[in-house]
Amino acid sequence: MFTGLIEEVGILRRIERTGAAARLAVGSALPSDSISLGDSVAVNGACLTVVAMGGGELTFDASPETLEVTTLGALAPGARVNLERALRLGDRLGGHIVTGHVDFIATISERRELSGNIVFGFRSSSEHARYLVAKGSVAIDGISLTVNAVSSDGFSVNIIPHTAAKTTLGTARAGDRVNIETDILGKYVERLLGAGGPGRRGDGVSLELLAKSGFL
Missing domain, CATH: 2.40.30.20 (Elongation Factor Tu (Ef-tu); domain 3)
Structure with missing residues (x-):
């Protein structure tokens, strides 16, 4: 989970293709003692997992799905990317709730x-x-x-x-x-008020529903 408050703009140093997947190495000045292997970091809004780190770099694996639904697969070395570490309990929510799942x-x-x-x-x-x-x-x-x-x-x-x-x-x-x-x-x-809601028929909110629920 993220807030959408960018902590740093990193630089894509390498992108290595492995079939339909890819590995991205991003130059970053984020404090190394605040990041561990397996941590989540949002890279241009896409939640990725840190799989390697060191030498001022964070390395991420991007799945075929991630490359298909985001712009990450079209980036070239030298591209600037927005970075944000995952939200911790107790942090201020200065932006809004961001999942890191690009629509x-x-x-x-x-x-x-x-x-x-x-x-x-x-x-x-x-x-x-x-x-x-x-x-x-x-x-x-x-x-x-x-x-x-x-x-x-x-x-x-x-x-x-x-x-x-x-x-x-x-x-x-x-x-x-x-x-x-x-x-x-x-x-x-x-989802709750539309076709997927329990007991709904896809009608969403109507005057009849509001009346039955005691709002009218």
């Missing part, structure tokens, strides 16, 4: 300056847009951000100068692809 890849459709901030627009399908809510939370390459606006084919966010300086979004441009994780709370609400 889809979006393409940046717009980047524009606005009063010192940067507004990004992203293209996404209506299938994914239903999990995005204006003023709700979204993780973009592992960065916890607030959704500005949502449309049928995309959404937008505003990032402040600090976020631009401390994450990979500062150098992102239109046409770049990014990993998106929508808010886990919305997925559970849909």
Whole structure:
């Protein structure tokens, strides 16, 4: 579990292909005494396991599934990646609850300056847009951000100068692809109130249901 508050921008030093899988070596200045083999680290928002470490590097194995549903497989040595260690009990939850399980890849459709901030627009399908809510939370390459606006084919966010300086979004441009994780709370609400909920017929919330439940 993560918060979406990026701790460091690391540098991909090597990516070694093994069939449909890959091993990634990332240069990192994260304190070595705070990381152990088997620990989880979010790399551009994808939860990966540390399989080797030393010499200022963290090494991760990426499964075929991970490479298929994230942008990690398209990275080249020298690429900058956002890093965050897993949340510990007692840590402050300064961002929002991020699982490190990427939902889809979006393409940046717009980047524009606005009063010192940067507004990004992203293209996404209506299938994914239903999990995005204006003023709700979204993780973009592992960065916890607030959704500005949502449309049928995309959404937008505003990032402040600090976020631009401390994450990979500062150098992102239109046409770049990014990993998106929508808010886990919305997925559970849909599951419980929609077709997957106990005793439901796929009707979701209706006036009849609210009345039967004593809300009306």
